[in-house]
Amino acid sequence: MATSSKDMPSPLTEIPAHLLVEIFLRLPTAEDLARASAACVSFRRLTTDGSFLRSFRRLHAPPLLGFLDYGRFRPALPPHPSAPAARALALAxxxxxxxxxxxxxxxxxxxxxxxxxxxxxxxxxxxxxxxxxxxxxxxxxxxxxxxxxxxxxxxxxxxxxxxxxxxxxxxxxxxxxxxxxxxxxxxxxxxxxxxxxxxxxxxxxxxxxxxxxxxxxxxxxxxxxxxxxxxxxxxxxxxxILRRHYAYGCFYWDWVEFGRKKLLLLDTRKMEFSIADLPPGEWNKEGLAIVEAGEGRLGMFGFHGEATSNLIYTVARNTGKSPRQWQVKKTFLLDSGYKYRIRDATQRYLLLTRIDASSSLNDRLTGYFAMDVKTLQIQRVYEKQNYRLHxxxxxxxxxxxxxxxxxx
Known part of the structure; x- marks a missing residue:
């Protein structure tokens, strides 16, 4: 028996616009959204609307596509999820x-x-x-x-x-x-x-x-x-020389490399300099990172003692730009066969390097790893043999x- 047109399922383009918006907002990456927008004119109209893009950007963390050093762009490599977009960016x-x-x-x-x-x-x-x-x-x-x-x-x-x-x-x-x-x-x-x-x-x-x-x-x-x-x-x-960090409208510089347990602050809202104390402990000069821990509280990643195999994440108990009390939230046990260093940090990502502690300068494999400071997941971004750090x-x-x- 022939099926009438009334019994046929509605094509995707006949889904109401407000439901399509909800579907597109739930796409996992910006690349998926770009592919969807290329399907037809009506999809593109929805996905390029200013209010939709504002909602999408609020829900999705911006992708880490790679890093710049010594005048070169180093795109994220597989299996990092941003690798396809990073490769396209490097070409374009x-x-x-x-x-x-x-x-x-x-x-x-x-x-x-x-x-x-x-x-x-x-x-x-x-x-x-x-x-x-x-x-x-x-x-x-x-x-x-x-x-x-x-x-x-x-x-x-x-x-x-x-x-x-x-x-x-x-x-x-x-x-x-x-x-x-x-x-x-x-x-x-x-x-x-x-x-x-x-x-x-x-x-x-x-x-x-x-x-x-x-x-x-x-x-x-x-x-x-x-x-x-x-x-x-x-x-x-x-x-x-000083490492610069940013969180909640303030820039922070740490002086650990020079034996000082202090942070220099620049509040960009009031445009004022001030000084704050680091959490207690012997922090390694291989790097600190001040990040946004949520709910207006500061977080800090750093290595305790001489070794760099234990990465400590500590969070301030109070809110505000000058923390007074800190609490250790998590200790990451890294491979002791490598030497790690914190290279940089943004509001969302922590960038670390890893080199084989036993290899020579001319025969070492340098790896770059990114940690999402909200999910605390670590992913490899880039790796190269005989690579000098900049x-x-x-x-x-x-x-x-x-x-x-x-x-x-």
Missing amino acids: ADFYFSFIDSYCHWTVQDSRDGRVLLDRDLRQHEQPPVFKDLAVCDPLHRRYVLLPPVPHGLDASLEPLFPMVSEAQCKAFLDPLGEEEIAAGETTFRVILMANCKTSLAAFIFSSNTGQWQAAASKGWSDLALGKHDMAEMSWVHPF ETYPYINFPPSLLSSRRI
Whole structure:
């Protein structure tokens, strides 16, 4: 007997739009969403809607696609779940930054929200300026913004605080976008430039919304409640050397490598410097990482003692930027045949390296591993024989394009 059209099941395209949205929101990865959006015009219309994308980004952690080091992009390799997307990104994007009109060499300074911060290498100058030229670029869409120089009036106004400003050591980095800004696919960005002088610290901030720099924070070392010995030692430390972490609107720098159980803080909401104490214990100089532990509390990963086979995760009992009491949440027993080091951390991921402790420098296998700080799962990201370690910047998420103009 023939089946009437009324008895036939409805095709997928006849499912109400609000139910399709719920289905698409439950797709596990952005790659799955991209494949679904390519199926038909109506699917694409739903999945590219601004409100849908904001909801999807709130529900799904941004993918860790690889990392940048020494001017190269290292894509996540199989079996990491981001490997297919990372390979596609490596083929589509220009991580040599050849689209920037310049005869000078550009050096990676930071990577965040899919964008890369570069500074111009001025080694050919006998006396390079204190503040280098900076650019923020989107290597996928091949767009960039050249930042204007810090106005002379701003640094001149700080001369009473910085009598030796020419000896300042500077480091620029990207200020993370807020959750709502990321969910909305905002094309705005902010750059913070920190100057470490003999007696003081200063921070300048650039906003793409205004296109201008402004002096944001300054503090004398003596006002940070440091002893004379600490002040003398920290005055020459370049911000490039200190490990930088970010959580809940604050940047943290640790001084463990220099034998100090202190954290330097920069609150980006109030633009104020301050000092906080580390959890008690003998923390290894191979790395610490300050992360967001949830419910407004800070978390910290670190190695206790001389060995790096025990990775400790400890969480502050109180909320706020200056923790007072800490509680060990978990100890990860790593393979004792390897030497581990914490390379970097973001709000969501911890990046570690692992090398064979018994191998020679020219015959060692270097592995990069990422831990999701919410699920505490570790996955291998990258591995290479005879690989030398450099400054590492995780590359996370596909960037929204920058301004429609190619440069300022």
